[in-house]
Amino acid sequence: MRIILSASMACVAAVIVLASGCSTVTVPGSGPSGGPTVKANGPLTLAVVPKAVGFDFWDSVRKGAQCAASKMTDVTLQWDGVTAETDVTGQVNLLQNFLTRQVDGLVYAATDAKVLAQVTQDALSRNVPVINIDSGTNPQPDNVPVFATDNVAAARKAADLLADALGSGHHKVAFIPFQPGTVTNDQRTKGFKEELAKHPNLTLVAEQSSNSDPNTALSVTENILTANPDLDGIFAANEPGVIGATNALNQAGKAGKIKLIGWDASPDEVKGVTSGAITALVVQNPFRMGFDSVTAMVQTVRTGRLAASEDTGVTFVTQRNINEPQVQAVLQPSCASPPA
Amino acid sequence: MGSQRRGVASLDAWRDRVRSALSQLAAAGAVIVLFSYLSFASDAFISANNLINIGVQSAVVAITAIGMTLVIITAGIDLSVGSVAALAGVLGALLVVEYGVPVPLAIVGGAVTGAIAGMVNGVLVTQAGMAPFIATLGMLSVARGLVYIVTGSVAVSGAPPEFKLLGQGRLGALPIPVLALVIVALAGHFILTRAKLGRYAYAMGSNAEAARLSGIPVKRYLSIVYIISGTLAGFAGMIAASRVDSGQPNFGIGLELDVIAATVIGGASLFGGEGTVIGTLLGALLIALIRNGSVLLDINTFYQQVIIGVIIWIAVFWDQYRRRRAASP
Numbered sequence: 090m091r092i093i094l095s096a097s098m099a100c101v102a103a104v105i106v107l108a109s110g111c112s113t114v115t116v117p118g119s120g121p122s123g124g125p126t127v128k129a130n131g132p133l134t135l136a137v138v139p140k141a142v143g144f145d146f147w148d149s150v151r152k153g154a155q156c157a158a159s160k161m162t163d164v165t166l167q168w169d170g171v172t173a174e175t176d177v178t179g180q181v182n183l184l185q186n187f188l189t190r191q192v193d194g195l196v197y198a199a200t201d202a203k204v205l206a207q208v209t210q211d212a213l214s215r216n217v218p219v220i221n222i223d224s225g226t227n228p229q230p231d232n233v234p235v236f237a238t239d240n241v242a243a244a245r246k247a248a249d250l251l252a253d254a255l256g257s258g259h260h261k262v263a264f265i266p267f268q269p270g271t272v273t274n275d276q277r278t279k280g281f282k283e284e285l286a287k288h289p290n291l292t293l294v295a296e297q298s299s300n301s302d303p304n305t306a307l308s309v310t311e312n313i314l315t316a317n318p319d320l321d322g323i324f325a326a327n328e329p330g331v332i333g334a335t336n337a338l339n340q341a342g343k344a345g346k347i348k349l350i351g352w353d354a355s356p357d358e359v360k361g362v363t364s365g366a367i368t369a370l371v372v373q374n375p376f377r378m379g380f381d382s383v384t385a386m387v388q389t390v391r392t393g394r395l396a397a398s399e400d401t402g403v404t405f406v407t408q409r410n411i412n413e414p415q416v417q418a419v420l421q422p423s424c425a426s427p428p429a
Numbered sequence: 430m431g432s433q434r435r436g437v438a439s440l441d442a443w444r445d446r447v448r449s450a451l452s453q454l455a456a457a458g459a460v461i462v463l464f465s466y467l468s469f470a471s472d473a474f475i476s477a478n479n480l481i482n483i484g485v486q487s488a489v490v491a492i493t494a495i496g497m498t499l500v501i502i503t504a505g506i507d508l509s510v511g512s513v514a515a516l517a518g519v520l521g522a523l524l525v526v527e528y529g530v531p532v533p534l535a536i537v538g539g540a541v542t543g544a545i546a547g548m549v550n551g552v553l554v555t556q557a558g559m560a561p562f563i564a565t566l567g568m569l570s571v572a573r574g575l576v577y578i579v580t581g582s583v584a585v586s587g588a589p590p591e592f593k594l595l596g597q598g599r600l601g602a603l604p605i606p607v608l609a610l611v612i613v614a615l616a617g618h619f620i621l622t623r624a625k626l627g628r629y630a631y632a633m634g635s636n637a638e639a640a641r642l643s644g645i646p647v648k649r650y651l652s653i654v655y656i657i658s659g660t661l662a663g664f665a666g667m668i669a670a671s672r673v674d675s676g677q678p679n680f681g682i683g684l685e686l687d688v689i690a691a692t693v694i695g696g697a698s699l700f701g702g703e704g705t706v707i708g709t710l711l712g713a714l715l716i717a718l719i720r721n722g723s724v725l726l727d728i729n730t731f732y733q734q735v736i737i738g739v740i741i742w743i744a745v746f747w748d749q750y751r752r753r754r755a756a757s758p
Contacts, residue, residue, distance in 0.1 A: 142582040143678045172573060173682055269730065297723075298730040303584075303673040304680060308486045312724035315479045316471065329679070332584075336673050340597055357586045357675055 127393040128193060132163040135386055136187040137379070138180065138197035140224065142170040144328055145355035146375050149422060150222065153379025154196070156424035161387055167192065174268060174301065177201040184208045188215060194386040195219045202227035202272045209233055218389045220396065222382045223375075224272050234398040236382040238373045240273055243403040244280030244326070247350050247371050250405065251322050252288040254348040254368045260321035263295040263313045265306060265330040277326045277352070294320065299330040306333020314341055321347060328353040331370075335361045354406065354420050362411055370406040376422035377401045445703075455747050456695050456711035459740065463718050471725040479721070481604055485672075487717035488606035489514075491710055492665040493684065494691040495617040496658035498709045501692050502621070503651060504634040504701025505561035507658045509550060509568035511684030514666030515677070516572045517542040521667045522585035522676025525592055532591045536667050543663020544656050546572055551652030569685070576678050585676035596671030606668050613661065618706040630654060634701025690737060691716055694744040715740065 137154045139147035151168050158164045167187065171179040180200045187195060188211060195212050199205035199221060206226040212219045213230065225235040251262060264281060268274045285291055295313045299306035306329055314320060314337065323338075325331040331351035335358070338344040344366035351358055354372040361367035378401045385396035404419045411420075418428040467474040493510050500507045521539035524530040530538065546568055553564035598605040621627035629650045632640040641647045670676045695712030697704030716737060723733045 142577055145583055148581065148583050172577065173679075295724070295727050297727070300730070302679060302682070303675075303677050304489070304669050307673055308482075308720065309724055311482045311486070312479075312721050315473045315476070315482060315721075316725040316727070318473070329677070332673055332675070332677075336597075355584060355586075357584065360586075 128390055130163070130391075132165065133193045133387065133390055134165045134167060135194045135196060135383060135390075136167045136169070136184075136192040137383065138168075138184060138187070138195075139170040139222075140180070140198045140200050141172060141174040141176070143172060146328060146353050146373070149375035150198075150379035152422065152424070153376035153381075153427070154383045155379075156376075156427060157380045157383035157387075159424065161384075164383075164387055166383070171200070174200055174271065177204050181205065181208055185211070188212055188217060192217065194390050196222060196382050196386050198223040199226050200224075200271070218386065218395075220382050220386050220389075222378050227272075232395055234385070234396045236378050236385070236399045236401055238378075238403055239400045240276035241280035243371050243373075244277040245284040246403070246405065247277075247324055247326075247352070247369075248281050248284035248288065248291075250369045250371075251285075251324055251348060251350045252291060254350070255291065255322050257290065259290050259292070261294045261317055261319060262291050262322040262324065263297075263310075263317065263320055264293060265309065265323065265325040265334060266296065266298050267301045267327040267330050269298055274326065281324055281326070291322070299325070299327075299333055301327065301329045303329040303332040303336075306330045307336050308333075310334045310337035311341070314343070314347075322350070323347060324350045326352050328355050328358065331358050331361070331367065335366050338366055359406075359411070359420060362406055362408055365408060368407070372404045372406050372419055374401045374403070374419055374428055376419075377428055380427055455744070456708055456715060459694075460711055460715050460718065463715065463722065467718065467722045467725065471722070473725055474722070479725075481602075481607070483714070483717050483721050484607040484610075485604045486721065487713045488604075488610045489665045489669050489672075490684070490687045490691055490716060491610050491713035492613050492668070493658075493662050494688045494695075494709045494713050495613055495706055496661035497688050497692045498617070498695070498697050498704045498706060499620070499630055499654050500561070500658045501689075501697045501699060502630045502634045502701060502704040503654050504637070504699075505554065505651070505654070506565065506689070506699070507547075507550065507655065507662075508562065508565040508685050509546060509572055510658065510662040510665075510688055511681035512569045512572035512576065513543050513546045513659055513662040514669060514684060515576050515679070515681040516546065516579075517663030517666035518670035518680055519576050519580050519585050519676035519678060522588055522592070522670050523579065525588045526585055532589070532594070535592075536595060536664070539667035539670075540660050540664045543659040543661070543666065545659070546663070547656040547659020548652065550659060551655035554655065555648040555651050573682075580676065580678045582678055584678060586674065588674065593671055593674050596668050596673075606672070609664070609668065613664075614706050614710055621704075621706060626650060626653060631702055634703075636702075687716055687737075690741050693748075694740060696744075696748070698748055712744075 139150055154166055158166045169183060177200045195217055206228060209219050209226050219233045221233060221235045223237050266274050266278050285293060294317050297309045299309060310333055323334055325334045334349055338347055338349060348368045350369050351367050352371045354370055358370055362370055381399055389396055404416060406416055410416050418426055422428050473479060497507055517539035520542050521535045524535040524538050525532055550565050550568050553559045554561050595605055600608055629645050632645060633647055669680055691712035692709050694715055695708030719736055720733060
């Protein structure tokens with residue numbers, strides 16, 4: 090159920106070269122709980138594992154990770170992921186296979202905070218350093234930094250954006266989460282609802298999950314519009330939800346009239362901002378997430394120094410600022426001009 | 430003796446007809462109960478707009494389920510429909526976006542994609558002798574993998590406006606997906622009640638060995654059944670893609686469950702030999718009503734899944750209960 094990109098072939102080759110022993114200086118960590126193994130030079134193989142393949146977001150993480158690897162010498166990436174963010178056991182197996190293949194570092198986004206904590210422990214006990222991207226584990230070991238968006242804070246801001254767009258007076262709003270029970274989803278729900286409570290003129294009249302499927306999001310939004318013909322605003326908390334909601338608003342002739350705050354920045358979502366169907370997008374920086382985490386991992390393996398956790402930040406994209414250079418750098422990241 | 434056997438045969442046929450009518454009655458009863466309840470519980474339920482929405486929302490599942498009905502009547506199953514629908518959707522969108530193929534041709538391309546996948550399923554079942562469950566389980570994985578390979582796991586968007594016609598267009602007041610469903614349903618009903626293929630399907634599902642001995646080219650007709658299922662899944666995938674104006678690599682994960690549920694709720698038997706298009710339509714309508722009603726009443730998503738699961742249990746229990754009663758003298 091997962092795709093192995095041709096990159097993995099190259100990596101297998103790299104592992105064989107490693108095993109045959111080039112001039113690699115290896116300093117093993119001291120004792121079982123000692124730090125990661127230090128390899129000051131020689132080829133490195135890092136595994137980078139998203140929550141799932143199939144979304145624009147994770148593809149940007151991949152581009153950032155590969156960009157970072159291309160800027161350093163002797164670094165090979167193995168990019169592989171399960172096909173559904175809910176396939177927790179699939180991801181556990183995948184990560185364990187990478188550990189068996191003795192990668193030098195593990196960069197991954199946890200599909201389940203509690204289940205994956207064990208995999209992180211396995212990696213650390215094998216002296217393989219770990220960095221979490223996007224979603225960490227529970228518990229989060231002190232020596233495993235997290236490179237992620239502060240989802241709670243960003244979702245608070247989404248509620249404020251919606252309140253600003255609607256202005257004063259009483260308004261009905263709907264919320265489209267994507268995968269109740271996942272950490273990212275629950276953080277965005279928490280941030281959005283807590284902040285929404287601070288705007289007493291906004292009433293949450295519907296909360297229906299899209300299951301991260303645009304067609305489900307479309308049907309759900311249509312039905313929300315039926316139940317609430319006087320709806321004023323929607324917050325859709327990830328890409329498939331926004332795609333579905335945008336299509337529903339367009340088809341109902343309510344695009345622009347109902348304020349839609351979205352999340353992420355796939356090409357169709359950006360088009361929605363330009364056309365006015367989407368009021369604002371909360372845009373994470375997946376390219377930077379991939380770029381910074383891989384850079385930090387290489388530094389950790391080369392020097393043995395742990396990296397610090399990092400908030401990779403969000404940008405709020407509206408019709409007004411969409412053409413500004415720093416916004417464009419986030420929307421269309423390239424290895425030539427990586428977003429700050 | 431001879432006249433007595435004829436009498437038994439016609440009695441059997443009569444009993445079969447009563448059986449399938451009864452199971453449809455159960456599905457129809459559930460639809461009527463839910464429909465009445467929702468019209469009381471929600472002010473917004475009975476409105477032209479909402480009823481049209483329910484029709485459109487059920488179209489993808491219903492069209493796919495009509496193919497599934499044919500497969501299940503032969504005592505087979507097609508688990509690959511969700512992945513095949515996604516593959517058709519992204520390939521159809523790619524044809525339009527990357528190669529400038531006219532939209533109608535791309536829709537045909539999507540359906541042909543489904544037909545090819547169905548043909549492979551058919552070959553695996555009839556020539557390689559694989560159990561349908563295994564053959565189509567393999568296709569579920571293969572087709573989903575191909576989706577990610579051809580798209581690089583990114584949605585295919587940027588199609589010209591006419592791409593939206595199939596999923597969002599209307600002919601007068603009638604939405605195109607509903608029109609497509611009506612045409613597919615009429616064709617499916619004709620095949621099952623009037624055509625040789627339908628008669629053979631029931632015969633193969635009731636007793637494959639007897640069907641073979643009586644001279645039915647089982648392999649050929651079984652292959653055709655899987656090709657039809659694949660084609661309809663591909664066509665439904667194009668409707669789904671058109672609905673969201675893009676080819677989505679993650680579309681249809683778990684679609685097979687809704688489709689099989691619709692078919693079984695509609696009275697098709699997983700043991701083969703039973704199933705009707707009308708029953709399946711009622712099953713698909715019931716599922717769409719549950720999803721629609723759950724949102725109108727703002728019921729938690731998780732409960733929706735529990736409700737659909739319980740209804741599947743009831744449908745299958747009803748099916749077995751009827752069998753036991755029919756089997757006892």
